[in-house]
Amino acid sequence: MHADRLKTLLQQLMAGKISEDEVISLLSAHTLEQLPYATIDHHRELRQGFPEVILCEGKTPAQVAGISERITKRSGVLLATRATARHYAAVRRKVRKALYNPLARTITANEPRKPTPGRGTVLVVTAGTSDIPVAEEALVTARVMGNPVDHIYDAGVAGIHRILSQSEKLRRASVIIVVAGMEGALASVVGGLVRVPVIAVPTSVGYGASFKGISALLGMLNSCAAGVTVVNIDNGFGAGFAASRINGEHGTGNG
Numbered sequence: 001m002h003a004d005r006l007k008t009l010l011q012q013l014m015a016g017k018i019s020e021d022e023v024i025s026l027l028s029a030h031t032l033e034q035l036p037y038a039t040i041d042h043h044r045e046l047r048q049g050f051p052e053v054i055l056c057e058g059k060t061p062a063q064v065a066g067i068s069e070r071i072t073k074r075s076g077v078l079l080a081t082r083a084t085a086r087h088y089a090a091v092r093r094k095v096r097k098a099l100y101n102p103l104a105r106t107i108t109a110n111e112p113r114k115p116t117p118g119r120g121t122v123l124v125v126t127a128g129t130s131d132i133p134v135a136e137e138a139l140v141t142a143r144v145m146g147n148p149v150d151h152i153y154d155a156g157v158a159g160i161h162r163i164l165s166q167s168e169k170l171r172r173a174s175v176i177i178v179v180a181g182m183e184g185a186l187a188s189v190v191g192g193l194v195r196v197p198v199i200a201v202p203t204s205v206g207y208g209a210s211f212k213g214i215s216a217l218l219g220m221l222n223s224c225a226a227g228v229t230v231v232n233i234d235n236g237f238g239a240g241f242a243a244s245r246i247n248g249e250h251g252t253g254n255g
Helices: 003-014 020-029 044-048 061-074 085-094 129-144 167-172 186-191 208-221 236-249
Strands: 032-034 039-041 078-081 099-101 106-109 121-126 149-152 173-180 198-202 228-230
Touching: 039 061, 061 078, 061 085, 061 106, 078 129, 085 099, 085 106, 106 129, 121 129, 121 167, 121 236, 129 149, 129 173, 129 198, 129 236, 149 167, 167 173, 173 186, 173 236, 186 198, 186 208, 186 228, 198 208, 198 236, 208 228
Parallel strands: 121 149, 121 173, 173 198, 198 228
Antiparallel strands: 032 039, 078 106, 099 106
């Protein structure tokens, strides 16, 4: 249950338009919902500001569709990650307004029409074109959570002038997500250019010695640039969610 809906219930209770038992019943209905294959946490939106997000990997299309239907009926906004076209086809039969982003592998529905007022831009930057799928997952996550978003793609350190030429976009951003594979050096470069939080996302892109993202992960963890925080390998969703939380507190940009 969203905070605005809770306020409305309390106002109705104080005005005598609804009974205490009715309020208790409505609140109870918005906590946990048990399905044969999942326990849906409807209280998460009130606790954390955003409904439960569905990780589609390991779930059947029917399971994802069932969870999606229940979430949209209670909370409205839907975000499902690591979704396939089969997942989307099943969800679409239950949630008619659902949209699929095959590059990001996300399913969304009822996302805000406009960003939350007062929030600055979450900028997503990739080192290479191969990093874009993870970057798109981060971008969609941040956008669905009410943030203005922008991106700079294919600006890795092999051609350092590419990121240096984007100084205006970097300057305007409130939070920057840097997505890179190989050795992950772009996060340190960006971290040294800006004064806003930088969230680094190592990707599994790279040749054998990159060890499916471990080299990028270690390089980012060892960044000499202050203010760089690192999430797990290929975790675009985690970066987008963290960026939204940071942006909710700051939203000021570089000035």
